[in-house]
Amino acid sequence: MSGSRIFYLIGGFIIYLLIQTLVLKNLVLFGVGFCFLYIIYLILLPIETKTIPTLLIAFGMGLIVDLFYDTLGIHTASLLIIAFIRRPWIKILTPTGGYDDNLQPTILNMGFGWFMTYSLPLILIFNISFFFIESMGTDLFIPVVQKIIASAIFVFVMSNIVQLLFYRRRRGI
Amino acid sequence: MQRILLFLYSLRAFLLFVFLEAIAIWLIVSFNSQQGSAFFNSSNQFSGKILGVKNNVSEYFTLAEVNRRLVDTNAELLAELEMYKKPADSTFIQLDSILTAKFEFKGAKVINNSIRLSQNHLTLNKGENQGIKPGMGVFNGQGVVGRVKGVSKNFSTVISLLHTDLLISSKIESTEVFGSIKWDGKDPQKAKMLYIPRHVKIEVGDKIVTSGYNAVFPEGINIGIVAEVNQGSDTNYLDVTVSLSTDFTKVSYVYLVENDIEEELDSLYLNSEINNER
Numbered sequence: 001m002s003g004s005r006i007f008y009l010i011g012g013f014i015i016y017l018l019i020q021t022l023v024l025k026n027l028v029l030f031g032v033g034f035c036f037l038y039i040i041y042l043i044l045l046p047i048e049t050k051t052i053p054t055l056l057i058a059f060g061m062g063l064i065v066d067l068f069y070d071t072l073g074i075h076t077a078s079l080l081i082i083a084f085i086r087r088p089w090i091k092i093l094t095p096t097g098g099y100d101d102n103l104q105p106t107i108l109n110m111g112f113g114w115f116m117t118y119s120l121p122l123i124l125i126f127n128i129s130f131f132f133i134e135s136m137g138t139d140l141f142i143p144v145v146q147k148i149i150a151s152a153i154f155v156f157v158m159s160n161i162v163q164l165l166f167y168r169r170r171r172g173i
Numbered sequence: 174m175q176r177i178l179l180f181l182y183s184l185r186a187f188l189l190f191v192f193l194e195a196i197a198i199w200l201i202v203s204f205n206s207q208q209g210s211a212f213f214n215s216s217n218q219f220s221g222k223i224l225g226v227k228n229n230v231s232e233y234f235t236l237a238e239v240n241r242r243l244v245d246t247n248a249e250l251l252a253e254l255e256m257y258k259k260p261a262d263s264t265f266i267q268l269d270s271i272l273t274a275k276f277e278f279k280g281a282k283v284i285n286n287s288i289r290l291s292q293n294h295l296t297l298n299k300g301e302n303q304g305i306k307p308g309m310g311v312f313n314g315q316g317v318v319g320r321v322k323g324v325s326k327n328f329s330t331v332i333s334l335l336h337t338d339l340l341i342s343s344k345i346e347s348t349e350v351f352g353s354i355k356w357d358g359k360d361p362q363k364a365k366m367l368y369i370p371r372h373v374k375i376e377v378g379d380k381i382v383t384s385g386y387n388a389v390f391p392e393g394i395n396i397g398i399v400a401e402v403n404q405g406s407d408t409n410y411l412d413v414t415v416s417l418s419t420d421f422t423k424v425s426y427v428y429l430v431e432n433d434i435e436e437e438l439d440s441l442y443l444n445s446e447i448n449n450e451r
Binding site: 021022025028031032034050051052055058059062066067068069070071072073074076077080081083084133134135140143 | 185193199200219220227289290330359
């Protein structure tokens with residue numbers, strides 16, 4: 001892993017957090033569509049990243065986002081789940097011929113079909129976990145399901161736009 | 174022994190996952206209660222500073238609206254002041270000051286707000302150094318906003334009225350029947366009024382105000398008007414929906430109120446073993 005690559009990873013971490021906590025926190029479509037774009041950073045980590053570094057990154061990221069959302073632990077717990085299942089999930093989805101080295105699993109590198117099967121379940125699991133913990137102790141089943149589905153679609157669409165605009169083929173942030 | 178260690182080593186990622194997840198759950202359980210510590214939320218110095226800077230930029234876009242509100246509030250206050258002027262009568266009797274609760278008011282600016290979750294919070298730009306204490310009531314010109322949860326040196330976190338655990342003691346202004354306002358987590362403009370017995374006559378459009386019983390808010394601060402009355406599933410109580418008078422999407426400046434005799438009331442309740450409603 002080269003120096004510029006590490007710089008891109010750290011820079012991406014900070015930029016995603018700043019945009020999430022300062023801008024996207026206030027963006028809620030129709031009262032149900034939350035934009036948790038920062039989980040895309042975790043989903044787009046290079047394919048060969050081991051589970052332990054992913055878990056540590058998820059823990060740090062989740063805690064910082066929780067500070068700003070006043071939901072201490074909820075983002076962290078949900079993010080840890082997708083950090084843990086990310087690597088097994090990538091292994092299951094290995095295309096014929098395996099992965100190239102040092103590859104980010106973006107749309108540009110992997111194609112739209114693969115990216116959708118890869119990211120959509122992870123985004124859904126995050127949203128299910130987040131909204132169920134968040135509304136625990138209340139009898140809000142229907143609104144919670146609305147929020148989960150709307151947010152998952154919103155995050156997925158936003159992630160596609162962000163990748164097409166700001167990522168380059170094979171390399172990038 | 175070596176094989177056990179090797180086995181544990183092969184499970185290291187899973188063990189780390191369980192360990193970190195346990196920390197996260199511990200955080201959820203211990204810091205998301207209403208009286209939780211103020212350290213790990215948006216009122217700590219680090220996130221408070223960043224939010225403060227962000228608010229300095231974004232407040233320019235709402236200045237016109239804020240000005241209009243301030244003028245409105247000023248006008249109302251002036252009208253109210255007129256009422257308290259002493260009548261031109263030589264036999265004016267002052268009510269005993271012991272009978273009136275002693276409230277102190279402070280102003281603050283909202284630098285962070287959320288309305289779409291089921292447990293919403295606000296962050297204010299004043300804290301311990303400016304005399305803010307946990308438990309103070311928060312309202313603005315339109316009505317009740319919430320209650321202070323925790324304070325740091327220069328910032329404080331407020332549980333919004335839009336929080337499914339917050340109860341606010343309230344009453345119907347015309348009939349003096351009292352109940353509790355609680356948000357049901359659905360619409361940020363509607364809340365439920367609990368514990369209104371079935372025999373009470375209540376009309377759509379009745380005004381709901383704070384009751385002054387739980388010593389957090391003074392009596393008579395606006396909460397909203399009755400929007401809907403249903404028989405409900407509970408056999409003892411009516412199902413009353415209140416449309417809130419505070420527009421939580423536009424809360425920008427708030428007032429905080431502290432009751433000087435709250436401690437005395439609290440210890441009185443404690444001694445007589447009554448659970449005061451929070």
